[in-house]
Amino acid sequence: MNSIFPTTADNNYRGNHIAPWVLLAFVVLFFVRSLIHVFKTDGGANSIASIITFSGSPDPDQVIYLLFALWGGQQLVTAFIMAIVLWRYRSLVPLMFLVIVIEQLTRIGTGMLKPLSADFYAHTPPGVTANVPILIIAAVMLVLSLRPSAKSPKN
Numbered sequence: 001m002n003s004i005f006p007t008t009a010d011n012n013y014r015g016n017h018i019a020p021w022v023l024l025a026f027v028v029l030f031f032v033r034s035l036i037h038v039f040k041t042d043g044g045a046n047s048i049a050s051i052i053t054f055s056g057s058p059d060p061d062q063v064i065y066l067l068f069a070l071w072g073g074q075q076l077v078t079a080f081i082m083a084i085v086l087w088r089y090r091s092l093v094p095l096m097f098l099v100i101v102i103e104q105l106t107r108i109g110t111g112m113l114k115p116l117s118a119d120f121y122a123h124t125p126p127g128v129t130a131n132v133p134i135l136i137i138a139a140v141m142l143v144l145s146l147r148p149s150a151k152s153p154k155n
Contacts, residue, residue, distance in 0.1 A: 003146045004098055006091045013090035015145035020093055022141045024086055026100060026134075030079035037072020044068055050122040078103075097142035104135035 003015075013020060036044045043065040045051045054060045078099070085092045108131050 004094045009089045009092055011088060011090045013093055013145075014148050015093060016147055016149055019097070019141045019145040020086060020090060022137065023082060023093055023096055026138070027079050027082045027086065030075055030082070034072045034075035034079055037068050038076065041065070042068070043072065049125040049127065051116075051120055051125075052122060094142060094145040097138050097145055100138035101135060101142060104131055104138060107131050108135070 036048065040047060042061070045061075045064050045068045046053060049068075051064065054064075082096050082099075085096050107127070111128070111131075
């Protein structure tokens with residue numbers, strides 16, 4: 001438990017040396033994904049997630065675009081925190097992988113609780129196909145980040 005919730009957050013990372021590099025890749029992916037949601041006119045809802053457009057007055061698509069942009073803002077905050085961890089608080093790398101695992105489980109679970117049928121999509125969204133691989137990679141990196149590296153000092 002001390003490896004996930006250290007008493008002192010510092011730059012003394014003791015896990016496998018691959019895990020911080022994978023976390024960096026996730027930071028880049030999450031920054032790009034979040035910026036698309038925030039700045040793309042449709043929030044990526046139609047152009048990337050392939051959600052169909054709806055008709056009505058007022059335009060119901062505007063609500064969807066707002067929610068995608070708000071979601072992107074949350075993702076941006078998460079990516080920013082992960083970047084800070086890599087820069088200054090590497091002892092929290094395992095915690096960041098736990099956060100990613102929980103987020104992916106939440107995405108998958110929410111998709112199962114409130115599924116959209118294929119009628120709502122032009123094609124399968126990339127998020128649907130990426131959730132399980134990201135979950136698996138994050139879970140493996142969580143385990144690796146908890147295992148002391150041969151180079152880490154023993155305290």
